[in-house]
Every structure is written in C-alpha cells, then in structure tokens.
Amino acid sequence: MASVSSTGSSTSTSFTSSALNSDWSALIEEVVAAKLSIADSIETRITKAETKVSAYQELQSLLSSMASAAYSLSAPSGYSDQSKDVFNSRTAYLSTNGTYTASNVLGVAVNDGTELGTYDIKVTQLATAHKVASNAQTSKTDDLGYNGVFSLGVDGGTAVNVTVTDTMSLTEIASAINTVSSQSGVKAAVLKVSDTDYKLVLTATDTGKDITATAVSGDDVLNGLGVTSGTGTFANVLQEAKDAILTVDGVQITRDSNEISDALEGVTFYLYATTPTDTSVTVEVSANLSSVADSIQSVVDTYNAYRDFVITQQATSAAGTAADSAVLFADGTLRSVNSDVMTALNTVIDEESMALLGLSFDATNHLVLDDSTLEDSLLSQLDKVKALLNFSFQASSDEFTVLRRGTMAPTSFTLDVEVDGSGAITSASVGGDSSLFTVSGTRIIGAKGTAYEGFTFVFIGDASESINVTLSYGLADRLYNAANGAANSSTGSIQTVIDNLNEKISDYESDVSDIEDRADALRDRLTARYARYQAEMAKAESTLAYLKAMLDAANSND
Structure with a gap:
C-alpha cells in the first residue's frame, strides 16, 4: 500500500509496497497442501490395507504348506490321485537265515500299490553273458592282412555284417565290431596278456544268450584269429551263456537276466549272488x-x-x-x-x-x-x-467306486442308480431326489450347491441297483480340506478377502489420484490468478510513482 502525508505548508508523500514482494508461491502451496491432506489420510488407509494383504498372503502360504503335507496322508484307495497316497508307497525288507548280508545276494524294488506279502527266495544260478576269445596275437596295432566279411549276432537277435580290410589291426577290428554292437548284441575288447600277447574278446551284451558268428565272404577272419575253429564253433569259450535260476516260495523260475520284473506283480528282483546251500532270503513287501x-x-x-x-x-x-x-x-x-x-x-x-x-x-x-x-x-x-x-469309502456294490471326493456328503446314504435296457445310466438319486446328481456316461457327479458337490462316482454295472455307501472323513482329510479350503488361490476364503482388499486399495489409489489431479488444477488456477494480481499491483505501483514525481515537482516550484 502507499501513504501520503503533509506537514505545514509543504506536502511530503511517501509510498511503501509489500505486495510486489509477497511470497505468492508459499501461499499457493499452503492452500494446495490443505487440499492434499485428505489424500494423506487415504494413503494411510492404503498402507494399512497393503499390510493386511501381506499378512493374509503369508497365512495363505502357511496353510497351503499344511494342506500339501496332509494331502498325502488323506488320499483314499480309488481316488484319482492314488499315486500320491503315502500309504500306497511300498518298500521291501530283506532278511536271511544264513550268516551273510541279504542285500549282498538280492536287491528288490517294489512299485507303489503292490499287494503286501512275504516271499522266500533262493538263488541257485546267476545269468551270465556268453564270452569268447581269439588266439594270442603279437600286436594290437599291426596290420593283420585279412580281407573278409563276417556276421555277428546273438540267439534270437539280428546278425550284423562286419567288414575287415587288410590294413586293419586287432584294435581296429574291435572298433568295427563295437560300431554295430547296438544292433548285433555283441561287443569287443582287446585284452593285453603280455607285451607280445593280445587277444580279441567278444561278449554278448545280454546275459543268457549265445553269440553267433558266421563267415560271409572273403577271408574267414574269425577263424584266422582263432575265435572259431575249423568247424565253425568257438575255439576259446571264456564263459558260457547261462540263465538265472531262482525259486520263489519253492517254485523254480528261469530267466535270461539277473533283473527279473515279471515273476511277481509290481516286484523287481536284482540277483547279485547265489544263496548258499540250505539258506534263503525272506522278502517282505510292506508299506513304506x-x-x-x-x-x-x-x-x-x-x-x-x-x-x-x-x-x-x-x-x-x-x-x-x-x-x-x-x-x-x-x-x-x-x-x-x-x-x-x-x-x-x-x-x-x-x-x-x-x-x-x-x-x-x-x-x-x-x-x-x-x-x-x-x-x-x-x-x-x-x-x-x-x-x-484317511478318507475312506465303502460300497455294497463291487461295480461302484469313488473317483473324486467332496467334503460335505453324509457319512452314510443309499444311492439308487437307474439303468436302461442298453446298460446306460439314466438317473441317480438319494431319497428319490435325482437333482442331487448329473450323469455323464458311467460317471455320477454331485450337483453344485448340494452336499454331494465335489464327488464323482463311477458305476460300471449293467442293471439298476440300490447301493449303500459309507464314508469316513479322517483327520488328515479334514485337515487338508480345512487348510486348502482357506488357502486355495482360486476359491479359498482368504483369497476372497485378499481380492476385496486389493479392490479397496485400487479404489483408494483412484481417490488419491483424483485429489492430486484436483490439487494440481487448483495450483494452476491460483498461480494464474496471483499472476494477474501481481501485474495489476505492478501497474498501480507505477502510477503511484508517477503521481509522487508530479507532487514533488509541484512542491519544489512553490
């Protein structure tokens, strides 16, 4: 503002101006900050909501781990995830009435779900691979001078031709044989007996199978090396091909391998040594x-x-x-x-x-x-x-089983299954209420929203039947249902809360964004307004200065 003052006959005018020096920016930011204070309180709510989401997610993870742990203890026989049922896991316990360690004689692997049982095993002969050798050769690297073709194979297999040229050494012949060993079933090695004594050794890759060898054309290479005699038989047999022989509960079994997987369903025997006379190995197939x-x-x-x-x-x-x-x-x-x-x-x-x-x-x-x-x-x-x-399931019909299970069905009920003349299921009901189930082929599926939701039964009978069903929800089954029902990332109760919180956070963030936008707009309007005020006051200051100059000039003339 400006002030004018006079004393006596002379007039003195003085002007002061604070308007031009005002901190308009500070005033504007103070007003804007007042508007943004509402956003600050919403930000606090966002932080609290995000902290809750984090806590719920931790709870969800902990319950998910608990559900996974309980699940393997809860799966019933006949359930679609039967392979995950820990009670179906099997192992074999070995013991012997001899003084040796049973596992040094016999190894046993058992598939999950194999029938439990105990078996007495005696191993009287191991399967061995046919093995033959050549006569002694003075060098393994010198050219042998043979030109010929011979075939190698094993009984029941496919014979493969091997071509030998006059520049090939004993080592190179062995290499040629090994190149086709996957087809012939015969592999070769050069055995060093001494510095001047090398032998070609042929071995069948499978036990219990005789090697076959025949000259095809040119030089009879194998005969020249002394592998075969003049009659075509093997001249130096190191080991005969033999089958494995064992008895299972007194029944003799012969196989061409020391790995026997077809004697008992789900059980594989690995034979390492024969059992001494009057001894045996007891194999107990048991739950793991x-x-x-x-x-x-x-x-x-x-x-x-x-x-x-x-x-x-x-x-x-x-x-x-x-x-x-x-x-x-x-x-x-x-x-x-x-x-x-x-x-x-x-x-x-x-x-x-x-x-x-x-x-x-x-x-x-x-x-x-x-x-x-x-x-x-x-x-x-x-x-x-x-x-x-476990969850357990019993039914009065052998043609009825459970494929998948829910959590709320009564522990006992009678299911009436109706079948038409072609054997197709036409309806399934409990207490005459067929709306409790839908039918798809041989499957009877619990309707959504009913106590049977989540259950899928299978009926393979060809006649109508009333089936008495008994269910039991065991401790692990209930624990799994409780933990998974809360933790499931799609349908769990915790996920519903998390989704609601995230939706609220999104709404809060939108509110904050709106407030910030309005505050920015207010800042722009105030800045423009005070810029106009500044311009007007600058103009007024200029006018006052002009008037003061005129007054000062008039006073000086007086």
Missing part, C-alpha cells in the same frame, strides 16, 4: 513306514509354523491393546480358519485320536510328536493309523 512317518512329521512342522503365525497375530502390547505385529488381531477370517484347523486335528475315528500317532498339544497349542509312540503304532496298528487319517 518311513514315508508315512516323514509325512506325519511334515504335518507337525507345517502346523507349528502356522501356529507361530497365529500367536504373533494374537499378541498384545503392555497396555493390553493389539501389538504392532498383530496385523490380523481379532480377525474373523483367521479365527474361522483356526477353528477349522483345530477341529480337524481333534478328529476322533472309532475312538482313536491323534494320540495314536504320538501327537499332543503343548501349552501354546503347538504339536509335539512322540517318535516312539508313532513307530509302535505304525508297526503294530497300521490299519488304525490309516483309518484315523
């Missing part, structure tokens, strides 16, 4: 108890990791409020999941509980495993262990 024990330990480990997380989320501060680390304190989803997990672990089947497995809770509800109790139960009560853990 180590795999079962490892899977139970895995359940314990994954549950305890989950329990650590839950305890963190329930922590309180000294003031009795939620601790900073308790992001999901009093969270309804976590509370529901925890209730389902604990209910599953407290499952009782035929009066047996997790105590049968050597499991118990400590003071903090962590699982504790007694290895001795578990080992005793696996050795003496395996069927009870399996019944406690």
